[in-house]
Amino acid sequence: MLRTTPLHDRTAPLNQGRNWRRWAGFTVASSYELSHDREYFAIRNSAALLDVSPLFKYHIAGRDAARLLDRVVTRDVGRTQVGQVLYTPWCDARGKVIDDGTVARLAEHSFRLTSAEPNLRWLGDNARRLDVRIEDVSDRTAALALQGPSARVILERAVERDLAAVQYFRLTTGQVRGRDVTITRTGYTGDLGYEIWMDATDAIAVWDALIEAGTPYGIVPCGILALDMARIEAGLLLLDVDYVSSNQALIDAQMSTPLELSLDWTVAFDKPQFNGRLPIRAERERGPEWRFVGVEVDWVSLEDVFTSLGLAPRLPTQAWRTSVPLYDANGIEQIGYATSGCWSPLLKKYLTLAHVEARYSSPDTPLQIEVTVEHRRRRAQAAVRRLPFFNPERKRA
Amino acid sequence: MTYDAIVIGGGVNGLVAASYLAKGGKRVVVCERRESLGGVSVTEEFHPGFRANTAVDDAGWVPERVMRDLALARHGYTPAFAASGLTFPVDDGTAVSLPANVGEAASILHRLSPADAARWPAFCAMVERLSGFLAVLYEAPAPDVHARSMSDILTMMSLGRRVRGLGKRGMIDLLRTIPMPVSDLLDEWFEHPGLKAALSLLGVLNVQHGPYSGGTSLVFLHRHVGLPEGHIGGRRMTPGGVGRLPLALAAAARAAGVDVLTRSEVAEIVVERDRVAGVRLSRGDVLSAATIVSSADPRRTFGTMIDPGWFDPGMLNAIDNIRMRGPATRLHLALSELPAFSSGGSQWPVEALRGWIALPRSVEEVERAYDAAKHGGIAAQPAILATIPTLDDPSLAPTGAHVLSVQSQYTAYAPDGGWTEAVRAAMSNAVLDGLTRVAPRIRDIVQHVQVLAPPDLEARFGVTEGSVLHGELALDQYLFMRPIPECARHATPLEGLWLCGSGTHPGAGTAGASGVLAARAILSNRRNA
Numbered sequence: 001m002l003r004t005t006p007l008h009d010r011t012a013p014l015n016q017g018r019n020w021r022r023w024a025g026f027t028v029a030s031s032y033e034l035s036h037d038r039e040y041f042a043i044r045n046s047a048a049l050l051d052v053s054p055l056f057k058y059h060i061a062g063r064d065a066a067r068l069l070d071r072v073v074t075r076d077v078g079r080t081q082v083g084q085v086l087y088t089p090w091c092d093a094r095g096k097v098i099d100d101g102t103v104a105r106l107a108e109h110s111f112r113l114t115s116a117e118p119n120l121r122w123l124g125d126n127a128r129r130l131d132v133r134i135e136d137v138s139d140r141t142a143a144l145a146l147q148g149p150s151a152r153v154i155l156e157r158a159v160e161r162d163l164a165a166v167q168y169f170r171l172t173t174g175q176v177r178g179r180d181v182t183i184t185r186t187g188y189t190g191d192l193g194y195e196i197w198m199d200a201t202d203a204i205a206v207w208d209a210l211i212e213a214g215t216p217y218g219i220v221p222c223g224i225l226a227l228d229m230a231r232i233e234a235g236l237l238l239l240d241v242d243y244v245s246s247n248q249a250l251i252d253a254q255m256s257t258p259l260e261l262s263l264d265w266t267v268a269f270d271k272p273q274f275n276g277r278l279p280i281r282a283e284r285e286r287g288p289e290w291r292f293v294g295v296e297v298d299w300v301s302l303e304d305v306f307t308s309l310g311l312a313p314r315l316p317t318q319a320w321r322t323s324v325p326l327y328d329a330n331g332i333e334q335i336g337y338a339t340s341g342c343w344s345p346l347l348k349k350y351l352t353l354a355h356v357e358a359r360y361s362s363p364d365t366p367l368q369i370e371v372t373v374e375h376r377r378r379r380a381q382a383a384v385r386r387l388p389f390f391n392p393e394r395k396r397a
Numbered sequence: 398m399t400y401d402a403i404v405i406g407g408g409v410n411g412l413v414a415a416s417y418l419a420k421g422g423k424r425v426v427v428c429e430r431r432e433s434l435g436g437v438s439v440t441e442e443f444h445p446g447f448r449a450n451t452a453v454d455d456a457g458w459v460p461e462r463v464m465r466d467l468a469l470a471r472h473g474y475t476p477a478f479a480a481s482g483l484t485f486p487v488d489d490g491t492a493v494s495l496p497a498n499v500g501e502a503a504s505i506l507h508r509l510s511p512a513d514a515a516r517w518p519a520f521c522a523m524v525e526r527l528s529g530f531l532a533v534l535y536e537a538p539a540p541d542v543h544a545r546s547m548s549d550i551l552t553m554m555s556l557g558r559r560v561r562g563l564g565k566r567g568m569i570d571l572l573r574t575i576p577m578p579v580s581d582l583l584d585e586w587f588e589h590p591g592l593k594a595a596l597s598l599l600g601v602l603n604v605q606h607g608p609y610s611g612g613t614s615l616v617f618l619h620r621h622v623g624l625p626e627g628h629i630g631g632r633r634m635t636p637g638g639v640g641r642l643p644l645a646l647a648a649a650a651r652a653a654g655v656d657v658l659t660r661s662e663v664a665e666i667v668v669e670r671d672r673v674a675g676v677r678l679s680r681g682d683v684l685s686a687a688t689i690v691s692s693a694d695p696r697r698t699f700g701t702m703i704d705p706g707w708f709d710p711g712m713l714n715a716i717d718n719i720r721m722r723g724p725a726t727r728l729h730l731a732l733s734e735l736p737a738f739s740s741g742g743s744q745w746p747v748e749a750l751r752g753w754i755a756l757p758r759s760v761e762e763v764e765r766a767y768d769a770a771k772h773g774g775i776a777a778q779p780a781i782l783a784t785i786p787t788l789d790d791p792s793l794a795p796t797g798a799h800v801l802s803v804q805s806q807y808t809a810y811a812p813d814g815g816w817t818e819a820v821r822a823a824m825s826n827a828v829l830d831g832l833t834r835v836a837p838r839i840r841d842i843v844q845h846v847q848v849l850a851p852p853d854l855e856a857r858f859g860v861t862e863g864s865v866l867h868g869e870l871a872l873d874q875y876l877f878m879r880p881i882p883e884c885a886r887h888a889t890p891l892e893g894l895w896l897c898g899s900g901t902h903p904g905a906g907t908a909g910a911s912g913v914l915a916a917r918a919i920l921s922n923r924r925n926a
Contacts (some may be wrong), residue, residue, distance in 0.1 A: 071706045093709030093890075125710035273706040278671060 002027045005053040006142040006200040010207050014221050021224055024054040024116070029223035036318070037345075039226035043189050044346050046218030047148035049210055050227060052188075052195065053203070055101075056115045058123060059137045064130035065109050071126045072275060073103060074258055076268035080105045085169045085184050088266050089258050090119075095276030095283065096246035096255035098122065099239060100263075104171055104184055112137075112182075112197070116239040117247070126275070142203035146210060147193030147230070149394055150217040155183065155194055157213035158206075163194075168396040176206045188227060190234020192394040228319040229342045232351055235294055235387030237261060241321045242292070242339045242353055259288035260355070262387070291361035294385035295326065295338055297350035297369055301381035309374055315343040315350065326354055329366040331379050336360065338369065344389065351389050352382075360384065400426045400656075402688040402919070403676050405663045405702070406859075406898065408436020409456070411692030412646035412657075413912030414897040414919075416467050418690070419653035421920040426684060427655060428676065430662035430859060433640070434647050436692070437858050437865045438908065440638030444845040446795040448638065449729040449802050452854055452865050454753070454784050455632040456639040457908035458623030460536055466913075467649040474635065474645035479789075482630030484752035485595035486835055490742020493591070494749035499627040509589045520586050525626035527571050528618045530563050535622060535903035535910050538918065539877040539885040576872060579613035580760045595755035597763050598782050599630055601806065603906070604869050605722035607767030608760050612872045619870055619905060630753050634789050642908060666691075666703040666894065673893035688919060692898035692912070694860055694867035695719060695880035707891050715881040719874060719900070722810055723851040723863030724770060726779075728803040728828050731845040735785070735799050736836040745835075751788050756781040756831055763806075770807035775824060779805040781831045798844075803828055810851045810862040821848045867900035876902055887915040888922070895919055 003026050005011070017034045020027040028051055031039055042048040060068060069077040075088040082105050089100040101115040113119070123134045146155055156163050159174040163183070166172045171184040179202035187193035198206050211219060231238065239245060243256045257280055258267050268274075269281055299313075306313045319342035326336040336356030344351050352369070360367065361384060369382040400423075404415045407429030419425045433439055437452035456476065464470065484494040487509060495502045499518050506514035563571070574582060579600025583593040597608035600617035607613075624631040635641040647657055664679040666689055675685035691698040699708065699716045738745040738754075757763045757780050766776035787799040794800050805828050812820065825846050832839050851863025860867060868874050877885040880900045887895050887902075897915030898904065904911045 067706075093711065122710070125714060126706075128705040128710070128713060273704075275709070 005051055006203040007051045007053060007144075007207055010204060011051055011221065019223070023224070024056065026054040028054060029221075031223040031225045032221050036223060036225040039220055039222040040229050040345065042218065042220035042222060043148050043191060043226060043230045045149065046220065047146060047150040047154050047214055048189075048220050048222035048226065049207070049214065050145040050147065050222050052145045053142045053200075055138070055143055056118055056136070057138045057141045057143070057197075058113045058115070058120065059110070059135045060113060060123070060132060061110045062130070062132035063109060064132045065111050068123065068127050068130050068132045068134075069103055069111060069113065070271060071273055072123065074263075074267045074274055074276070074280070075103070076271050077103055077105075077111070082107055083171050085171055085186055087169070087186075089261070089263055091258065091274075091276035091280070092246045093275050094246070095257050095279035096249070097243060097258060097261060098245050098247055100237070102184070102186060104182075106171075106182070117245060140200050142198055142200045144196045144203070144206065144210065145187050145189075145193060146196065146214075147187045147189040147191050147222075149192055150214070150219070151191075151193045154210065154214040154217050154219060155196075158209045159183070176209045179205050181206060188234070188236055189230040190236065190388050190390055190395060191230065191392060192397075225318055228340075229344070232319055232340050232342050232353060233344050233346065233388065233390040235353065235389060237292060237353060238340065256290070256355075257283055257288065259283050260290040260292065262292040288358055290336075290355050291358050293354055293356055293361050294387045294389055295352045295354040295356070295367060295369065295382050296385045296389075297352065297371075298381035298383065299350065302350065302371065305371055305373055305378045305380050311373070316341065318342070324352070325370045326356060326382070327368040327370075327379065328360065329368065331368045335367070347390060349389070353387075356384065398426070398684050400424045400684060400686040402426075402690055403428060403684055403686040404690045404692060404897070405676065405698070406430070406436060406692035407434040407643070407647070407657060407659065408692050408898070409438050409643055409646060409908045410898050410912035410915075411436070411690070412643060412650050413463055413467070413909035414690050414692065414916045415655045415657075416646070416650045416653045417913055417916030418919060419650065419655045420466070421916065423688070425655045426686075427650065427657045428661040428663050428678065428684070429657070429659045432659050434657065434659065435640050435643030437854075437860065438639045438642055440640030440793070443729045443847040444731040447729075447731040447798065447800055447845070448793045449800050449847070450639045450786060451729070451849070452727060452858060453639060453906070454786075454802060454804065456635070456642040457633075457906045458532070458910070459642070459908045460532075460623075460910050460913065462536065463909045463913050467646065469645045469649060472645040472648040472652070474642050476633035476635045476642075478625065478628055479632045479634050479751070481748070481752040482628060483595045483755055484745075484749045485591050485755045486740040486758070487591050490740050492738065492740065492745040492749045492835075494752050495629065497625070497628045497631060502627065506589075506592065509592060510587070513587045513589050513592060516586050521627045521629060523570070524618065524621050524629065526563065526567060527574060528621040528624070530567070530571055531618055531903075532622045534876070535907060538914055539879065539902035541877070541886060575615040575618065576611055577614040578609050578611055579617050580608040580764070582614045582617070583760070590759045594757040594759050594763060596629070597760045598755050598757065598780060601724075601763065601767070601780075602782075602804070603723065603725055603864070603866050604871065605720070605724040605770065605807065606869075606871070607764040607771070607807075609764050610767075615872060615875070616870050622907065632753070636790050636792065638786060638790065638793060646909070663702060668704065668707055668891065671892065673891060688893050688895065690895045690897045690915060690919065692896075694721070694864065694898055695884065695896060695900040696721060696861040696868075697859055698896065700861075703891075703894075709890065712881065712883050712890065715883070719880055720869040720871065721860075721862035721864035722869055723854060723860065723865060724807040725863075725865075726805045726808055726824055726851070727849040727854065728805060728825060729847040729849075730801040730803070730839075730843050731794070732799040732801055732839070733842045733844055734797060735788075736801070736839045736842060738836045740835050747788070750785050754783040754835070756783070756835060767807045770809045773809045773811075773813050775808040775812050775820065776806070777827060779807065779824075779827055779831065781805055781828060783832065801832075803832075808850060816850050816852050821850060824848060824850065866905040867898050868905070870905040879904055887911075887918045
């Protein structure tokens with residue numbers, strides 16, 4: 001039986017369409033209202049409150065906690081400051097990405113790692129001869145994401161303190177109605193936003209406080225459908241959708257390296273050790289074969305495909321998660337595939353996230369994308385774009 | 398100090414690897430933790446004036462090529478094969494001692510079973526043929542599964558000249574035999590329970606398997622590699638005991654220019670810029686070299702000597718899962734005189750005592766001894782294989798006195814309740830009880846008993862879980878799977894780190910066969926050229 005999150009008592013009555021989906025063995029709302037439009041616009045225009053409790057969370061503590069994480073992830077954890085949060089992938093010994101998540105340095109020798117899939121065993125395997133305790137705190141830690149331009153003012157009201165000093169990818173602690181919370185300035189929307197981490201037994205009280213504080217600012221409980229559109233606009237990749245964990249891949253071609261996912265910036269090549277270091281370094285020398293890029297579908301070209309059949313253009317109302325072939329500008333050779341896509345109501349653009357052969361990865365490289373119209377495969381013009389598609393100043397300000 | 402290569406461990410394989418590397422033009426140092434060289438192949442004083450082959454009764458097969466290349470005869474190692482193999486008690490109160498001569502052995506067996514006697518020559522020929530084929534495999538690097546398909550491996554195996562001699566029929570015999578329980582193999586050949594019991598011990602020597610366990614026929618054949626036809630249960634005898642071999646190897650190594658350091662324990666293998674750079678000794682000094690060759694067992698090498706962060710955790714899991722499980726307790730008895738052996742009937746002739754004396758009366762008795770260890774305990778009635786080395790080499794004890802060494806199986810490495818003094822005493826008592834069945838007055842002449850349980854062997858020799866083979870000899874830890882596929886050709890994923898110990902192919906008690914293969918692999922490695 002699928003499990004419910006610590007917030008189920010609040011989220012269930014709100015779920016008008018009984019529109020649940022699975023996430024890591026839990027049920028979470030796809031959307032609370034019958035259409036996710038209002039939830040999407042809340043992310044970009046006011047504030048959205050999301051239950052992200054199904055994330056896997058590990059508490060890593062002890063004298064060698066940083067050393068363990070530095071063996072595992074590609075970024076340099078040893079150099080982070082207390083209160084800093086890192087986004088990072090991690091790889092197997094061949095440099096193929098296993099998962100990605102965030103590392104929060106809670107104290108000198110205390111960290112929280114989040115991940116999309118279970119990683120307890122892998123962490124344990126990497127902890128040989130280290131003085132470190134690894135605890136899976138997924139069940140006893142609830143998490144809420146408060147995302148959108150009004151997120152700060154709402155959260156300041158809830159914690160009754162000023163949060164202007166909490167910079168992007170930093171954390172602080174506080175209390176909401178007497179309940180201890182950790183607040184990280186992180187999120188999966190590419191907007192101004194925070195994630196709030198708390199004991200599972202405090203989750204309902206914190207939810208209530210945020211709803212109360214946020215109601216004057218247009219806070220909206222938000223499901224995964226709206227989040228999925230926002231994260232595409234933000235150019236944030238998703239495990240099992242945009243890439244396959246090397247743990248799950250059946251063949252090498254299904255695996256990706258950090259460089260193939262265009263996560264070069266997350267690889268601390270000067271760290272002496274981490275899983276995959278030598279193969280990734282060798283890959284850097286010869287250049288990765290694949291890159292992960294934004295691809296924008298050309299509107300006029302798309303319209304032509306539809307009008308040639310006597311139809312008005314139809315756009316996806318939700319983000320899609322299928323593999324769609326990409327071709328070179330002449331439409332001769334398949335040079336990649338898009339793995340996520342959506343119409344961005346904000347940018348008024350048809351956006352996709354895609355893997356392309358490295359030589360087609362420069363911004364503005366013209367491509368063609370397959371579009372299925374009336375059961376037939378057609379091609380529309382498209383072009384490579386720099387990620388993120390949407391990057392508001394308020395995200396970091 | 399800076400060397401081209403540092404060999405960790407001055408056991409037989411370490412010394413052999415060092416000599417070959419030195420002969421290949423490398424400047425080599427051997428770092429041995431103990432004061433004495435030889436690893437588990439040592440002969441040591443265990444009671445004032447009494448010396449015994451501490452861990453193993455036989456130095457093992459030294460490939461002919463190693464004997465020649467290192468001029469071991471010139472350096473004082475000239476082993477002779479024991480004239481008699483196995484001795485075992487039979488129901489009429491006498492003992493049967495099987496000489497190495499096939500015809501003589503057959504005529505002796507005739508008294509027990511005419512059928513067994515008739516089959517003995519063919520059995521000896523089979524053992525010689527199949528173990529001879531293993532010897533061919535053991536002189537070549539393990540098949541490279543990463544580079545070749547399974548059919549290529551079979552093709553490669555068939556390249557050996559012995560295989561052509563073995564023929565298709567022989568190949569089928571081999572592939573059918575090695576996975577078999579040794580009990581089934583012996584049932585196919587023989588009917589006399591005492592004969593089968595004695596032979597079965599050779600299939601379980603130093604492995605935590607009973608004779609009914611699969612793969613013990615491989616152990617039996619492996620044990621006979623390098624022994625001439627008829628030498629069933631044969632051993633190599635040298636004055637001074639098994640420790641004579643490492644002395645000769647050390648002399649050969651020094652003659653080749655190797656620095657041999659004893660009391661020099663390696664605390665850590667130093668890694669710099671993704672490759673080995675040297676070793677740090679536990680007394681603090683650092684020796685530098687671009688090549689480190691470890692003859693320590695793989696669990697010890699990867700588990701204690703090097704930062705695990707340099708390796709794939711998945712590979713280290715595989716290393717952790719290598720079965721070590723030393724099943725044997727070694728007991729050395731200082732005896733004031735030669736014990737009289739009899740089993741209800743007449744006294745056994747002294748000649749009979751020169752063999753390996755196998756006490757179990759049936760294969761089932763051996764299996765029952767294993768049952769206890771299988772469930773985390775210690776056999777109440779252990780399977781005993783005894784030898785009196787002083788009969789051939791009186792120098793091991795004061796005049797008139799004798800040494801009796803016992804290989805006693807089985808014990809769990811970590812029995813429930815742990816290894817207390819009381820447990821050791823009980824073990825000693827159980828062995829003496831067993832010996833009393835054939836040497837009724839032995840307790841009267843015992844001056845001292847040394848008990849070396851698996852944890853004692855581990856502490857003394859640095860062999861994980863007391864496994865003198867550096868990992869159980871089993872089909873899943875054999876050839877390209879020894880110690881694990883990633884390291885089967887002696888190289889490891891860390892540049893400059895190599896393995897040459899008994900935990901690598903062919904290993905498991907062969908003397909120097911792993912060392913020579915490792916050295917050849919290092920010398921032919923392009924990066925070292």
